[in-house]
């Protein structure tokens with residue numbers, strides 16, 4: 344039974360889902376990194392919000408971990424590169440808290456426009472400072488949205504409802520989409536110069552880090568108001584402080600900080616800021632959404648291999664997972680056979696999908712072929728890490744799909760280019776689920792792969808099969824299956840035979856000494 348650790352506070356309904364689906368679950372919140380490292384080895388899944396930082400050290404301490412589920416959007420608290428290298432799927436819930444976060448941004452905008460938190464503090468302190476808290480209307484004002492994805496688009500919709508004009512800077516926003524949203528797509532400098540309110544809704548990336556710095560503040564309309572419900576690192580806080588003190592920025596509302604929990608931030612104490620402790624996603628509705636969604640997604644993955652909303656592997660739906668499973672097995676066998684037969688470095692891999700296979704989601708199948716290929720040389724490679732590992736080794740990867748008929752209703756063809764030439768292997772499925780190797784180089788055959796296999800390239804001469812049977816029999820090695828193929832009578836032939844136990848080195852040497860044998864190898868699957 345798979346086992347999941349919930350390390351941050353998640354709706355209790357997530358626990359119910361895991362348990363109902365037959366997954367063992369422990370809830371241990373508030374753990375220190377060392378405590379997580381000490382126990383994570385015992386889990387298949389780790390579910391987090393933003394409090395737990397899933398570092399490379401935690402990942403290194405988790406040899407059995409298969410999936411990290413982020414109940415939320417930003418995966419900047421997870422070392423995705425380290426997880427990918429370790430073959431761990433990282434998934435998030437990209438929509439579950441978008442409305443809630445957009446609403447928080449709008450609430451922050453009103454808090455700034457009408458100084459509600461400051462007026463509240465003053466009034467409760469017994470003062471009655473009506474003239475001090477003169478506000479501004481938002482109607483007719485320009486809202487600049489930096490990052491117009493899911494949350495930015497909802498903010499735009501709400502702002503348009505408030506009769507604001509909305510301009511958006513987002514390099515990935517198409518003009519058509521902008522038009523459909525009712526926003527004007529602009530360049531960043533244009534937005535900075537025109538907006539009365541600026542709200543940030545991008546992920547934290549190398550391009551967005553420090554996007555609002557001293558130079559950006561200088562380009563803004565004097566008296567602009569800034570809202571950040573995305574990530575702390577998007578704003579240079581020292582520059583914002585200077586702009587607030589100089590009055591260039593009238594006020595700022597911040598939900599997120601470069602260092603969280605933010606306890607002694609340099610902006611704290613300024614009159615014209617409003618802050619919340621990363622509450623963007625904190626509504627009952629959003630937390631139910633993300634907790635249920637992540638529990639379902641992680642369960643689907645751990646139980647059925649379905650991959651939804653993963654940030655580091657292609658998606659595989661629950662419906663297609665069973666259809667892909669036999670192809671993934673076949674691809675991994677083809678890759679593994681190639682990996683064990685190769686004698687020189689791999690430079691390129693092409694996977695061709697013929698017939699029925701051409702209609703499938705090809706990327707997981709290609710990843711499986713790469714896994715098989717790399718596994719003989721590398722320990723912990725799997726379909727999550729194999730494409731990245733191959734890329735790091737400068738292996739070019741290509742996929743071709745051909746829906747035209749061949750001798751088989753469905754066929755995978757794997758071409759591995761090496762420094763000494765190509766190796767081509769082909770395989771099909773028999774009875775829709777059973778992998779068969781149907782071509783090895785130029786030689787057609789029909790071979791089923793078992794755990795211990797003997798591969799022989801031989802000259803097609805009489806007496807060979809008897810001689811081989813004798814050598815194996817004398818050593819007490821039982822033959823389970825026997826598959827022969829040749830290009831033409833008397834020409835090159837190959838033999839793939841399954842035996843019931845591993846073949847010792849001395850026996851392999853004896854096989855190699857048979858006069859018809861050109862090459863012999865013991866293979867394991």
Ligand SMILES: NC(=O)C1=CN([C@@H]2O[C@H](COP(=O)(O)OP(=O)(O)OC[C@H]3O[C@@H](n4cnc5c(N)ncnc54)[C@H](O)[C@@H]3O)[C@@H](O)[C@H]2O)C=CC1
Pocket residue numbers: 415416417437440441444489490491492493494495512513514515516544545546547548550551572573574598599621622623624625
């Ligand atoms: N305060 C909170 O509790 C929450 C914060 N967030 C943050 O909000 C961010 C946005 O979330 P979504 O809208 O769901 O993500 P999304 O991926 O749907 O949208 C992000 C948008 O940013 C754009 N973008 C990327 N690089 C950019 C750049 N250099 N300049 C301008 N735009 C750029 C993208 O094209 C995309 O349209 C998340 O990455 C997360 O960090 C999300 C949920 C809750």
Ligand SMILES: O=C(O)CCC(=O)C(=O)O
Pocket residue numbers: 392393414415416417418440621623624625
């Ligand atoms: O889980 C939370 O409270 C934070 C949400 C968030 O920042 C996100 O989903 O990116």
